[in-house]
Amino acid sequence: MKFMNNRCPIIILLSGLLLLGSCNKYLDVQPETSYTETQVYNNEAALQQAFNGLYLDLGSTQLYGSYLSSTMIEMLAQRYKPTYDMQGMRNLSGLVYYDYNSEPVQHLFDTIWRKAYATILATNVFLSKIDNSIAGRVISEPNGKLLKGEALAIRALLHFDMLRLFGPVYSSGSGNSTIPYYSVADGKMQPLLPGSQVMDKVMADLTEAAGLLANDPVVTQGVNYSNDFYSAARNQRLNYYAVRSLMARAYLWQGKTTEAHTTALSVITDGEKWFPWTSTDAVFNATNPDRIFSPEIIFGAHNPFLYINYDRYFNPALSDNTIMAPDPTRLTEVFEGLLQDYRFVQTWRTGNGKAYHTFYKYAPLPQRQHREFIQPLIRKSELYLILAETESDPVKALAYLNTERRNRGLANLETISSMDIELRKEYQKEFWGEGQLFFYYKRINATGVPSGASPYPWATVDPVYTVPLPLSETTTR
């Protein structure tokens, strides 16, 4: 009894302590419906999926799947008549009238902003881990560098577009505080930077990305549709040429025409062989017309919700006040009455209950294609337009423009009164549903833009280019 009295608690206490030690393992529960970063970055397949998640984010509705490509950003560019969003009957007319204080518009920009920075955060988490994965031989060094380069490019792309959207007109002053630039995933707030500093960081990221992508398979193989995660479907990734093209676009945004020209030219010189002009046959294919000119796409986001978004915004079955469609007069005016334009013939159609032309560019394809679900974001024609804009020799400049026009079924222009006017027309025609027109207007600080709301050809508006930062951003600073 005495023994029990005195020692028993001690023994049980000791064994209890031992138990506690082994309990650590017991308490280490791995969630079954989620993965920890340790699980993800110690396994190549999981790492690939985490990386692929970034592209799925880019292709999401709030980013390049819809808002920043075919719908909201195009409303800002006066493409469509004021409309309601079918879902929740949100009034989108605020976009056409630049009423950035209207609740649905504020909400829209808030979702865009949040999704962009959420993707940046995910990218930064990826970037903080990839070096360890390479060092730990989870992934081979060449492949690891490839992914790292692409991730840096994603970070630059998103920041650049946030600056283009929420920043000021760059030429009229790059602004004191525009947007924050996030390079670390630590849950800490970053300051709002002047536009020039944001651009410096964008360029630095792109330059580093281009360096890491020097051995991109696209340089030697072009675009193929194998099953290899690293070399297949490079046009659906921010490949070497896409990064260089992005740099050209960014130089031009900063007004650095020389650098823009050299960079654009280098992409055309080295990479054009992999991105040929779309053949007439492909454009006019009776069953499967290539409405997006897929071979020319240097980078496009795969958008799994493309058709769902088509039904939501462009389907002719939608009622007149919920469909996104231009005024017929305005549409004809944009295409200058030249309705044989490849960009008109297959893309715009009447019927299915609508007497006016509706936008078919992203309508479902009858057969599965590799190009299905691709949302074009960087295409070769933009490089030609950059070259035309930045070329000091007018003859050469016109040649660049005519190359682009020729491949759209238009006749060569012999003499032009103003390259600026012609470029503006091409931007209006070329990038329907691709989100570049508003940024073009903003870059050149265009005034007197044709109004999307009014059917009269002479009706113009002066866009309000600077979108205010969302309240969710500003009220907590």
Place this chain on the structure above:
Amino acid sequence: MQKTAYCSRSDLAAAGSPVHVQLISRNLRTEYALRTLWSAAFRLPGQMLRIMRMISFLMLISLMHVTAASRSQTVTLSGKNLTVRAIFSAIEKQTGYLVWGKSAFLDSSKPVTINVRDVTVITLLDKVVEDQPFTYKIAGNTIILSEKPASISFNPPIVLYQTPRNYFPFAGMVINAETQEKLVSATIGVKGAAFAVVADQYGNFNLGDVKQDATLQISSVGFQTIEISAKTLMNIEPNNTLTLRAGTIRKIPNGIFIIALHPVRAVLAEVVINNGMFTRNKESFSGAATVFTGAELRAVGTKNALQSLKTLDPSFIIVENNLAGSNPNRMPTIEIRGRTTLTNTNLNDQFSADPNQPLFILDGFETTLQTIYDLDMNRIAKITILKDAASTALYGSKAANGVVVVETKRPVPGKMQVSYSADFSAELPDLSSYNLMTAEEKLRWEKLTNSTLSTSTDAWRIEERYAARTADVARGVNTYWLHEPVQTGFGQRHSIQFNGGNSDLVFNAGATYTKKEGAMKGSSRENWGGNLVISYRKGRLNITENLMLQGSKGIESPYGNFATFAAANPYYRKTDENGFVNRLLDPIYDTTEINPLYNASLYSINQNKGFGFTNNLRGIFTLTNSLQLEAGLAAGKNNSDAVVFIPPDNTMFDGVEANKKGSYTSAKTETKTVNAYAAISYGQMIGKGRLSANIRGNIESTTNEMLGFTAVGFPYGTNGNPSYAYGYAPASRPTSSRVTSRGAGVASSINYMYNNRYGIDLVYTLSGASAFGSNKRYKPFYSAGASWNINREDFFRNISWINSLRLRGNIGYSGNQNLGNFTSVSTYAYQSTSSNYFGQGLALLSLGSPDLEWSKTLNGSYGLEFSLLNNRLGGSIEYFTKLTDPLSVPAEGTVPSSVAVNNSYVINVGNLNTSGWNLNLRYSPIYQLEKRIIWTIAITATQNKSEYNGFSNRLSALNKEEQESNGLSRYYDGYSPDDLWAVESLGIDPATGRELFRKQDGTITYVYDPADIVRIGNLRPKLEGVITNTFAYRDFTLGISARYRIGGYVFNSALYNKVENTGGDISSFALVIVRPNLDKRALYNRWQKPGDVAEFTTVHAFNASPMSSRYVQKDNHLIGESINLGWRTSAPWVRRLHLQTIGANFILNDIFRIESVLTERGLEYPFARTASLSINLSF
């Protein structure tokens, strides 16, 4: 044996050998522990026999059960030092008698030397039992052994008493004079000597020899203390009883004393605090805890235990849910002593509980709110509410909000008892808070306000519609829609319990069935349950097995949301002239107005079925009188299956493609829990003090699984079978989740009570949980407390009007892990329904926050308890503080959105300081115990306030969000989470009918500016409590409990939505806008013309009235929470009916409500008044 024992004992007593103490106490134990049980057996031998047979069979105790071949009535036996077992065996063989009894008798029997030939069984038995601790009785051909009743006279223990000595031995048993229960750990000592013994778990003690001139002290916490000189004791004649003020002392013939102590006061009758892990003596416990017996809970109400606790304890608050009303399928929100966390956003995954909800413990193991809600109230023995750190620190990370410990009835040995109870209840919908317009009034209001719309091109149509409506109203159409979906819901509960067994093996089995209809038609909740408790004691081992099954079926009303009926206009007819419920209320003019009865008339399903079982097994091993080991294992599983079928003809599918009409949603969840613990308890007298210590280690694991899907596209007229669906909901996928959470911890506590005066309590807990993140697996929690029984001090002893006075206080830390699973590392999950050329992708689910500190709450609790004027006045005052620092706030909304962290990323910001006090006071103006007439008035009161600090401006985004959504809460330093914020209104300008606001600078304006928002009031009542009057007259008790709330503010939604802001969005596509029915005040009390002094803005305005202080009103009210009339008797006529007691209780709950604010209550489900009758019978 006993004689011998005493002999030798007295011989050796001077030497004080401890060996003999052991010996005797064991004999005593056997004797007293069983006496009650076995003496009962002789009153009803036949019945007892049957039961004994059954028990013996059930419990597989096989004694000498041998079927005899011969039938001779005489016995021949001889032998030296024969064991009793052998003798009985021989008797059975030779005579055919069966011998029944406890094996313990044989163990404690003494060998017998016998030499008899052809004697009767009786002769032999008489000889055998002579020196044994048991006696016998013959019933039929069975010999029943039973304990020797104390009253059987022995040969006087001559050795002890004939020789006058200076010493005499003092041993015996201490019992409660009222209940005759043994008093565990009573203290028996010699006054002035530093020596005392503690009664063991059977109430037995042996002090050894004491001097004749000593003064003996027998005391037990919660009982009066007997002081008596040893000489007086010595002189008590055997079988005589000495009656003292503090109790009685009876000497039984063998020299043992039965000491019965009177309880100190009625309130302290429940002296044991069970914190779910250990038991504590209330008088030595420094924590704040309240204990309610099952009978007390049932007297207040029969709805469920939680509703009754609300009435009994002021700090137990059920937050009134104005939306869900009295929906029987909605779980209540519970808070003990205010909140500890922010609940601005939904932090939780679907399985975690409300972070402000207390922890529930059922019979020693953690359980869910749902289980307690559905628990049969007849099974509850008692509920202990632990409020402060002294007890909650034991539960470490789970107990920041207090602990509710529920103990079910333990089986007690005795003949089989059957108790049956039936409850019948009625839920009467309470629509009195609605103040809706009649058809004529509504039409008048429309005429008054629609004039502004007459510029519309469709004016003629509006006129035409108005004319048609007027004609209808003139014909007498005035539908009171609120009556349509409600009913008087009847309910019944039947519960039967069986209890019995001997002291080795006891059992308790029961079954219950409940069906309750709600106040809305078609809504009901059905429960059934079964339980079996078997407890087996063998020597030092006690094993208890407890199995519990619970099933439930909740059905929601097909009438859906009650608000639809409140919104329906009274000038429509329910049915057409043929009595059919049509789809449209008015197919001619108002083609968008759906008859609210239409959807209810369709076949639909909305139900949730549940089934669960829990199996608890626990063993207690008593090593020594001061050391006990305990271990337990609980395993349980709960399934629930929720099905919602909405038929295709439901109006919500209007305009939906045919193959997407109708939906069937199924969600199945399964929860599995395993919980195991091992504990050591130690208790010992050290000098004048009593030390008890406990250490307990536990591990637990909970797995939650969920699987759900939605199918759409049903043909008309189907029964909701999902196989008739066209397909799954488009772009949907099955939902599934599986969450495992584990915990492990060690809890320890030490309690020391010196001289029944000063007590200290220390608790240290190391608590580990998988939820803590890998860097910080374990967190320590601790508390310290002290108590002082002032009335035991010498200077207080002479003050006769103070019966007890006690001061206690403690402080300590507890934690809150209900906040969810946040990890220190980043986590990923597959992106839903999304893939590209490269397959699926992982999305970043949450960013790891390695530096996160867990919320800890520092609890302080101080109390004074008193009992005065011969226990007629009693009560307690408590003060408490809760400081949660840092708060864990989801980062979203506190940092710029570009940081892109979501609600899973938690930051530490600010703190929440809650403090308050509770008062319990009871006084008995009439207190005639002997006549059984008692009238008691009890008042409880509570007040608490909370304050945020340390936010600086980090939550400004949340404030902005609140402002945009017209919310009334704000997060500012120095303000309370319950503060209501709005612009201060100065009323309505009689000249214009517009509202006047006060700006921050004091000037008056028409312009509403959010910058002028100030704190208007606080949601918490300044004072809340319950006033109870109990009047007991013989077998009758009448109790009336009324809850009062004074000084709180409420947001009057009826004013905001149904008196003003009635304009709505005019930019609708509909031709004629039909406004929902409104509060009468929208017609009578709004401003109409210049000069009107009105409470509400102009009736002609369609623009929205912004959130101003006019909608925040001071709310004082009085609720008739419980009125009950009880009757209980065990009079002789009851016994003639072969019953032991009959009881009946008639209870009214929430029967009236007097309040200063006129607002609608029960928006989506009406509140109900409840009347119930419960009948209890025990056999």
